[in-house]
Structures are given as structure tokens and as C-alpha cells.
Amino acid sequence: MKSLLTRLPEYLPYLSVLLLLVGVALSTSGLLVVHDIDSWVSYGATTITIPYYRFIVREPGNYTEIESKEYILVNESGITGTLTTKTTIPVEENCTLTDRVSILLLATNGGFGPLVSLTVKGYIGENSTELFKSWLGEGVIPGTTITCTTSEEVGEKAVLLCKGAFQPPLSKPRLHEYEYLEFIVEPISQDTIVERFVARATATCTYTYEVKYPELRVGSGNMSYAITTQVVHYSRLVSGLTLVVVGVFLMLGGVFTLVLNSYLKLKGKY
Known part of the structure; x- marks a missing residue:
């Protein structure tokens, strides 16, 4: 050692x-x-859901296609945001129906020859608001008389297929906001009974807007975010x-x- x-x-x-x-x-x-x-x-992943306000802002000016910007403002307590006064003036609108609208007619005389003249009025839901300013592209004013022919005859029933253009009212210019389009068809001839019906149709719309003040529209809901843990x-x-x-x-x-x-x-x- x-x-x-x-x-x-x-x-x-x-x-x-x-x-x-x-x-x-x-x-x-x-x-x-x-x-x-x-x-x-x-690291992992999870999803959280928080309430939000969605703001769509449109600056003053003329627009053929509306460009919108979305702002999501969320504070620690949940929701925040303000809504300002808006003034929107539609300058020009042109919507064309892309689907054919079916109208079912019943006749008391056992059938049809040429279809009688009809008065066509447009409605939005149950509000009885006149919708059409033109029909079949001929510039017909609601309340006037137009003439059509049926596309087929089956016994006592005939189907009228129409395709046309219209301009929605200034108070509610966006077609996609309508749940459905409802038509009342009133025959001139007393020999024909027309059923009231609901027709659904889609349309392609081109709008030109003059926005005098910034337009701020608000909606609320829940938004889910995927976050990394x-x-x-x-x-x-x-x-x-x-x-x-x-x-x-x-x-x-x-x-x-x-x-x-x-x-x-x-x-x-x-």
C-alpha cells in the first residue's frame, strides 16, 4: 500500500x-x-372555441365587386367591438336566374290550349314585398299582363317553365339573403285555377355600389382555433x-x- x-x-x-x-x-x-x-x-394539438365578432368593412367609393375585409377582435373577457352607422346606395344591380322556375297550374275545363295571360307578382317569404322589376328579360313591370305557353300538358295539369331576369328591390339587394322566392300567379281567365306555390331558384348577380360612408356589418358566433400544446x-x-x-x-x-x-x-x- x-x-x-x-x-x-x-x-x-x-x-x-x-x-x-x-x-x-x-x-x-x-x-x-x-x-x-x-x-x-x-408537442401536441388541441382545439379551443371562443366567441367572436366578425366585422366586414367597406370603404367609400364605387364597387363592381365588393371587396370586404374581416377583422376579428377578441379581448380577454370574450367579445369586443363597436358598430357604426352605415349608408349604402346600390347604383346598379343585375341578377339573372340560372334555374328554371316551375309553376303548377290546374284547369277546371279539363285541359289547356294556349296558356291564358297571367299577372305575375313576386314575394319574399311572407312579407308580400314586390320583388320583380322585369320578367323574361322584357322589362315587364309587376302588375302588368304577360303571355306564356306551357311546355307540357298532362291531363288536367300543365307545367309552365320560365327563365328570366329581374332586379331585386333596393331595400334588400342581395339575393343570397332570401330563403326562397315565392310567386303568386293570378290568371286572367276565370276558367283556370292556379295553385299558390313556392319555387326555389338561384341567380348570378353583379352589383355596382356607391358607398358614401364606411359600411361596417357585424355578426357573432363561435370560432374554433387549432393550437399547439x-x-x-x-x-x-x-x-x-x-x-x-x-x-x-x-x-x-x-x-x-x-x-x-x-x-x-x-x-x-x-
Whole structure:
């Protein structure tokens, strides 16, 4: 045992190199763990739903196609936002029906020859608001008489298929806001009974608007956001930092043994 202690200074260079190598290895491993965030931070996904106000802003000017901007304003307590006065004047509107409208007619005389003249009025839902300013592209004013022919005859029933153009009223210019279009067909001839019916049709509309003041329309609802969740695994992070600290201490020990070895040589201990 005594001989081992006396010969210990001979092993100091090897011990210092060993401590330095082990220290560098441990510190490097710890730094790799700390640097690799994915090893101690995991990500997931979830969905949250919050209330919102949607604002559509239209600046003053003339528009053929309305360009809208949406602003979603949400504060910590939920909903925020203000509504300002708007003035919108439709300058020109032109909507063309793209679907054919079916009208079912019943006759008391057992059938039809040429269809009698009809008076056509347009309604929106149950509000009895006149809708049409033109029909069949002929510029017919609601309340006047037009003449059509039936496309087919089946017993006592005949179907009138019409396709035309119309302009909606200024008070409600957007066709897509109508739930349906309802027509009342009133025959001139007393021999024909016409059923009241509801017809659904789609239309392609081109609008030109003059907006005198910024138009701000508001709607409310719920909006879902997909968010990323983050979980920090502190045990992995701590283990990486521990490796770095231990490695640094081992390297310091290696440096200390090198200094001690040099000191002993200078003193002539071996």
C-alpha cells in the first residue's frame, strides 16, 4: 500500500488525461440533450372555441365587386367591438336566374290550349314585398299582363317553365339573403285555377355600389382555433444539465491533476 502511494505521482498524467476525456464526454452528452429540444419538450394539438365578432368593412367609393375585409377582435373577457352607422346606395344591380322556375297550374275545363295571360307578382317569404322589376328579360313591370305557353300538358295539369331576369328591390339587394322566392300567379281567365306555390331558384348577380360612408356589418358566433400544446419534461432537461455539470467538474479535476503533476516534478518528488 505504501509503495502504491509513493508511486501515485507517476500515474497523475494518466489520471488527468482520463478525467479530461471523461469530463469532455459527459459534458458533450449533456449539451446534446439540452440542445435537442425535442428530447425534453413534446408537442401536441388541441382545439379551443371562443366567441367572436366578425366585422366586414367597406370603404367609400364605387364597387363592381365588393371587396370586404374581416377583422376579428377578441379581448380577454370574450367579445369586443363597436358598430357604426352605415349608408349604402346600390347604383346598379343585375341578377339573372340560372334555374328554371316551375309553376303548377290546374284547369277546371279539363285541359289547356294556349296558356291564358297571367299577372305575375313576386314575394319574399311572407312579407308580400314586390320583388320583380322585369320578367323574361322584357322589362315587364309587376302588375302588368304577360303571355306564356306551357311546355307540357298532362291531363288536367300543365307545367309552365320560365327563365328570366329581374332586379331585386333596393331595400334588400342581395339575393343570397332570401330563403326562397315565392310567386303568386293570378290568371286572367276565370276558367283556370292556379295553385299558390313556392319555387326555389338561384341567380348570378353583379352589383355596382356607391358607398358614401364606411359600411361596417357585424355578426357573432363561435370560432374554433387549432393550437399547439407544449409539455416540458424537466427530468430530461435536469439530467442533461447534470451531465454537463459533472463533466465540467471532471475536467477541472483533470486540470488540477496536471497542475499537481507539474508541481511535484518541480519539487523533485519523482
